Amino acid sequence: SARVSSGPWLSLSFAKILPTIPQLIIPVKTALNTRDPDIICTLLKVIQQLVVSGEMIGEALVPYYRQILPIFNLFKNKNANLADGIEYSQRKRFNIGDLIDETLQVLEIHGGQDAFINIKYMIPCYESCVLN
Numbered sequence: 001s002a003r004v005s006s007g008p009w010l011s012l013s014f015a016k017i018l019p020t021i022p023q024l025i026i027p028v029k030t031a032l033n034t035r036d037p038d039i040i041c042t043l044l045k046v047i048q049q050l051v052v053s054g055e056m057i058g059e060a061l062v063p064y065y066r067q068i069l070p071i072f073n074l075f076k077n078k079n080a081n082l083a084d085g086i087e088y089s090q091r092k093r094f095n096i097g098d099l100i101d102e103t104l105q106v107l108e109i110h111g112g113q114d115a116f117i118n119i120k121y122m123i124p125c126y127e128s129c130v131l132n
Contacts, residue, residue, distance in 0.1 A: 017053060021060040024050075025067055032071040037096050040075060044099040048106045058110025062118055065107075069122035072100050076123060105129040 031043045051058040061068075078097045104123065108115045108130055116128050 015054070017050070018056055018060055021057070021064075025064045029067050032068060035071070035074075037075070037078075040071070041096055041099055044096075044103045048103055051106050051110045058107060058115070059112040061107065062111050062114055065118045065122055069119065072104065073123045076100050076125070 028043065028047070031039050034040070051061065075096050104119055104126055108119055108128060111118075116131065119126050120128075
């Protein structure tokens with residue numbers, strides 16, 4: 001599960017994380033492809049922590065956006081406005097649409113000059129948090 005595999009590599013220094021980025025992509029993609037909202041929400045939080053854990057990590061992820069962002073696009077607008085007022089996921093603090101937006105912003109901010117154009121290519125409705 002994404003939860004089990006996230007712990008050890010987040011405590012490493014970024015110099016040790018950076019070379020492992022290519023090996024992290026397949027497990028990340030596998031977790032995203034479960035399409036399980038709980039797993040995806042956990043993974044989004046892990047991606048955010050990973051990106052801010054050191055310089056260059058966000059930039060190192062840019063070449064992999066085409067592999068990891070399609071599922072983001074699928075779930076991006078999944079903030080259901082239910083008539084009963086409180087969405088179940090909000091009570092659990094797992095609102096997938098909001099987490100995707102946050103994660104995309106973290107990826108853009110820490111991804112260097114090519115991050116926005118690559119996000120926009122995969123998620124056409126994404127609006128820059130940097131350029132605006």
